[in-house]
Structure formats: C-alpha cells, structure tokens
Amino acid sequence: MTNTDDKQAVNGLYPRLVVSDGPRAVDFYRSVFGAEEVERYTDPDGRIVHAMLRIGGVPVALKDEADGDPAPTTLGGSPVIIAVDVADPDAVADAMVRGGATVVHPVADHPYGQRGGRLADPFGHMWMVFRTTEDLTPEEIQERTTRMHT
Template sequence: MTRIEQLYPRLPVRGADAAIAFYRDAFGAELVERYATPDGAVVHALLRAGPVQWAVKDGDEYDPAPPDGGGSAILALYVDDADAVAEAMLAGGAEVRFPVADQPYGERGGRLTDPFGHQWMVAQRTENLTPEEIEERTKAMFAE
C-alpha cells in the first residue's frame, strides 16, 4: 500500500491575500509558501499554525470560491482556547453559525464562517470521554 505523506485542505477564496492576512490574525498562522500568476492571482499559498497546515488560492473557473462553489467541507480546528480563537475570527469579519458553548460530548466549541465563505468548527476538548460515553451523550442530545 502507498504511504500517505501529507494531507491538507485547499480553500479557494475571493481574495487570497486578504485570506492569508485573516488567517494570520485569527489563528496566528505563518505563510510557508506563496505562488502567484504574473497578474498576481494566488495559485497556491500554504499556511501553518502549530502542527496544522492548509492552503488557499484565488478562486477561478476550475476551483470556484464560495458562494459560487467550494465551501462544502467543514474544517474542524482543535485549539487550546476556542473562545479566544472565535473572538479573533469575529474581529476579522467572521460570522457565527453556532456560538461557542459547552457541548455534552466533552468539548467547548462552535462554528463560524470566515469572510471567504468557509466554515470552521472551532473546539477545545474539555473532558476525556470514551466513545461509548460520547455516543450516549450524543443520543441524549438529539432526543431532547
């Protein structure tokens, strides 16, 4: 079997350089690499925050940016302070989809849509639960 060496999401956006600035401010991301066409359109920009990497690019006819396309994935971002990250995202223009709150499945988290149309589930683990405990709590949450 082939060995997987790396996997990261690529987010088509409207305004890749603005997205890079947003992710720097909201997540403390560093720009690892950035490549652009002669007219300045970003075709690939790799960002890193801690051990996590993702890429952005300017949307085009092949990779449309939200709301015309893309945005179908929800990115789950685990952090040490979900409230602080959500506040930083909001300060940069993100919108709350689900507010950050304590969840019965052992996390504190919420969901925000960044200014480029991508959804981020921002969460921190608050309890170490077994899969069985999570299943039980999840069923109870939806039974209400």
C-alpha cells in the same frame, strides 16, 4: 493494511482552500490562527495561484478562485467543516468575528465533552473551533449524543 510498495500509498494530505481574495485570506488566517506563510506563488496580475501556510504545524494551502476553481462565496457555501482544536475557542471565535467571520453556532459547552462553536470565515469556509473539556470514553460520548437527540 497498506503495503509500502503500493503505488496508491498516501504520502501526505492537506486542505487546499479556494478563496475570493487570497492576500486578505492569508492575513485573516495569520491574525486568527497565527498562520505562518511558508510559500506564495502569484500570476502576473498578483492573484495567488498557490500559497502554503502552517496553522498549528498543519499545512494548509490556499489559492484565489479562477476558472474551474470557484470559491465557496461564488457557490453559495461549502459543505466542508474544518475542525480546529484550540486552547481558547471563545478567544479564537472573537478574533474570527473581528476579522469578518459570521457565527453559525455560538461557542458553548456541549455534553459530549467539548466547548466549541462554528463560524463561517469571510471567504465562505466553515470552521469548528473547540477544546476538550472532559475526557470521555467513546461509549460515554455516544450515550450523551443519543440523549441530545431524543
């Protein structure tokens, strides 16, 4: 239980994506997810030091890579997967591929009640796009997941 007077209380949380080409990334997320750019701050060379987007009402920040902040493409990938619940994962995946993303796992129906797939965007970030196809209890999901892995 969190005490409202706790100095460690969380007041907000959002991902901050480091990318190799900030302006192109903003355009990609705008095209694929309908992102709205809320703010953008650049250095004298025009590199993004902070941009705030809204994707489906959720804040997502991004910045160009710089000293101490390497992009996944510089690191050889990222272990973080951003999950996005969308109306049509097939259409979103197609738009991502048209924008330069790579399919990691094609969009398909899954026994745990979702249709979805995983893609790597052109900037090295992993995205799972999905929609729920069945309302299952946690027990049903666990049972189906166990069957998938046996």
